[in-house]
Amino acid sequence: MRFLSLPIFLLILVSAGVASAQSAENEGMFPNDVDRVRTRPSNSIREMVEKQRAAKRKKEHEEMLKRGEEAMELIGQLNTSFETAGGLTKDDREKLDRLEKLASKIRDDLGGDGDGDDRFTAEETPPADVRQGFIALKESTEKLVKELKRTSRFTISAAAIQTSNAVIKFARFLRIAP
Numbered sequence: 001m002r003f004l005s006l007p008i009f010l011l012i013l014v015s016a017g018v019a020s021a022q023s024a025e026n027e028g029m030f031p032n033d034v035d036r037v038r039t040r041p042s043n044s045i046r047e048m049v050e051k052q053r054a055a056k057r058k059k060e061h062e063e064m065l066k067r068g069e070e071a072m073e074l075i076g077q078l079n080t081s082f083e084t085a086g087g088l089t090k091d092d093r094e095k096l097d098r099l100e101k102l103a104s105k106i107r108d109d110l111g112g113d114g115d116g117d118d119r120f121t122a123e124e125t126p127p128a129d130v131r132q133g134f135i136a137l138k139e140s141t142e143k144l145v146k147e148l149k150r151t152s153r154f155t156i157s158a159a160a161i162q163t164s165n166a167v168i169k170f171a172r173f174l175r176i177a178p
Helices: 002-029 033-038 043-085 090-110 130-150 158-176
Strands: none
């Protein structure tokens, strides 16, 4: 009996040692909340992330200004074509489509959205003809670019959002006008 109890005792002792070793390994694999608090990013990592965010915002603002300049170039091209042809050609309508997309992207970058205000409402009267519509589009685009140049990457300009909405309205009007 003595010989039989000794192997059973040794088996229990070895099993307890193996179980203890396995639980110690698992503690490293599944950290608790205290370990998570200790592994927060350091100040240098947070500063680096902030610098990256600031650089991204600056780049986005510069891209928005470039879109405004491209819109002015399109208006200049459309103006020249409109004065020589007396109307809008198929290429002009494609440029109007591009201008509308630029204005829409600018509006999105400024934080505005298209809440169905891209069409003329009952209080607003659409231009009487293509010439008046083109003049209104040109003035709105020039005003939009001026507003964009006044903004910084830290501000949101409600006036620029409204002006971009006007550019979109006039561009759509001219694109579908006969």
